[in-house]
Amino acid sequence: MAVIAKVWIEPDCITCNACEDICPDVFKVEEDSSMILAAVRADGAYDTNAGAKSPLSGTLGADLADLIIEAAEDCPVEVIKYELAEGATDDAPAPAAEAEADAPAVAVADSAPVAGVSEALAAVMEGDRSLTILFGSQTGNAAGLAERTAKLAANYGLQATVKDMDDASVDSLSTTRLMVITSTWGEGEMPDNAEALWQAASAGGPSLSATHFTVCAIGDTSYDEFCKAGHDWNNRLEAMGAVRVHAMAECDVDYVPPWQAWVSEALSRIACVDASGTFHETLVEEMSAFASSGDDDSIADGDFTPGQVLSEEMSITLRVFRYDPVASSSGFDTVACALPGHATVQDLLVAISNDVDGSLAFRRGNGAGTPTTALRANGRIVLSDVTRLDALVNDGGTLLVEPLPGHPIVKDLIVDASRVERALAAAAPWMRADPREGEVLANGSSMGTMAAVAAEDLHRRFDVHAPEAAHGMSDCTPHDPSYLGPGVLTRLWQRASDPRVGAEQRRSLLRTLQDEGGVWSETDLSAIRRQGQEGRLVAEAMTDARGRLLSEFRFAGRSGRHIKWFSRTVKWSGTLNETILAAQTMGPIGAIMNLPATVRMATGFTRTGAPLARDLQGFVAPGKMPPLVNSLVDDHHEVKAIFDALDRRF
């Protein structure tokens, strides 16, 4: 039974009255903060008790313990702290760091005897059972493994804390039990989130003689420096004095099986490090048996629910777009919010909807990257059910949440994506293979497999999984109703690139990509490219599609001529000739139609230039108008040689 020795209120109480509702005998909410009533305090004072930390009087600590703990747990800003009486136990986890620090003996996991194990193992499992799992992750794979490892660690009586290396200091390496799970990026580099910690550890850091560790490295054998980041940590930790309890695992692209093989052995061994830092190798087998006797030891696919890497609470100002279709009015609501950084944008919107304004309309997802949750947050196109707040805004900053651009707005953050859906259906991107001789074996099964390179390229292209979001990345979709949009076009190009597609369908797909509404309708791919990894993939797919279309349709259309003459004039002089480019791209009729703009350019009408005579001199000498003939760059023959070596079409 829990007995509370002291209870107090830390700063930042939001006076929500929850504590007083739960336990009015102890808490009284005033204008600025909740208070601890004088009647329950040994010192008889009336304040937050944060300074004096006066004990509770008489038997109140026992009588009201459950209510005080309930109030502390329900406090939305976690400012109610308490300390347990010595010798008492707390059935609920102590919410205050102070409580944990001051009364380590009360934690169940720290002191409870372990049933069904030898005395020696029970002794090892007493006291501090903390395990630090650091991850270095570029794409999230290592972070996912860290979470899964933490979940399994509980079976070994360990209390695991998963830490992003970005949030870890070099001093945090100095711990009793340490597991490092890291991927390798590029040519043997650390993932971005590991770089700072690695630099700090490489430069020095504390002695780790009391630390036992093991490393799991993820890499790709197609690179020369396979798992280099893992090797670097493995060697560096040892150099800093840490003791390796288990050999490093090297995981290839299919990283789960080798991780599974590593994690059970690694946890069995690191769990045999006792609170004093002594490794009991003779108990490893028993520890392994103990862990597998639990109910929760399965690591089969599907068993894992992705956890969260926790981060500090943030105070932010939310500006959320509102649109009322009935009144036809729009604007922004501004709300001050406090949420942990690991909360998603969707969590925030749900909190606003529950606590501030239930009329806020937005689409909810299942927390796994639901395409329909796409919206714009601080300029980025994101899926709100998976995007963390701390990825978008810093503590004290402003988060601007707007509906996904490029779609008609239905209400608030809800858009009508039916245009994309209709365009996808009309474009028919599904695969239609041509029948071919010998396509099946005598037993009826298909023959042949796709070349590995083609399969990899195809899979990479299909990483773009939210056409609605991709549609919103373009700055020109709102201005061109005929434009199918990058989401649909990427799907079409993916299909056109699929070697299994029939020739007729490929021709049809390329024609759709080339025609009005196709890839040439996009006026600026860089606007798409800036939208994170997904944006880069979409922009690259559209660039690749354009390259193919230029060859297929021989630089047809204005856009084709633009690229051809741009490249050609660069080849001729080393620099772009704007005059020739405009004339050749627009053609004589286009040039006449464009005369007003040409005159405007020639006269420098709105510009802050020199006199008109200087503007017009550009036709023969440098001036406002671009020259008709460019001067050659130095060593122009080199430019021409590069063109000749790489592309003779120009």
Next chain:
Amino acid sequence: MGLRYAYFPGCVAKGSAREVEDAMRAVVKALDIELVDMPGAACCGAGVMKQANHRLQLTLNARTFAQAEAMGLDVLTPCATCQGNMYEDLALLLDDEKLRAEVNDVLEKTCGVRFEGNLRMRHLLQVLVEDVGLEAVRDHVVNPVDFPVAGYYGVPMLQDGASGDDDPMDPHYFEDLLVAIGSSPVDYDGATRSVGFPGLLGRERTAMLQTAEVLSEAKQEGALVMATACPLSHFNLDVYQVKAKKVSGRDTALPVVHLPELLAFALGMMPDRYAQLRTRALVMGA
């Protein structure tokens, strides 16, 4: 000793926007920056050539990088398109050793040079904020820009890394600089939106609607002048202003200057042109 950079003005600054060149020379003189010309540098490809042949554009840019590397200097450009495009190619070459080796093979055969990657691409805006420093810029201001200005970044530069230490999705360097030269920056969404310059010749109507949206938004938010960090986008915003109005029906009349021009004016250079701009702002503004 002042700052030194290999100078890559970009084709448009050498062609239809020579006022960028005029102003750049004045600005660097006032701020004690030395620009070392690169007379052999070729066009960056502007993301256009890449669509036909990315390896070709990469190799031409690698040649330019090799020239700057031989000087031992970082490259400075006043053009957001050049910056975005060349930064992207530089990052690609640095990240992919195999690609770099193949590009170097061609470079060696055609030009007798190799590129190792010891340089950075810098836009004027980054150099002013990160290298020169806003305090130093403020100290050199002679004619404060005492009217509201809408800064326009140029989307190609607003990519991770290409915008220096500025946040590419929520940049503030331009606004910080405008404050340093005495102006009150206009807060408008269009500052980071595309005006569709790459599609100007191919998809003119769409580009005009995009251009009109940015101009009218800036004007609505109180801008008397727009300053651009991209001579290519400037082309849409300035030369095509009337056409954008005709296509969209929006109010697009707004004086547009290049960032180096506005800076030169603030630093006391070209006072006649500054007077012209102020007059135009008064006549066209509000």
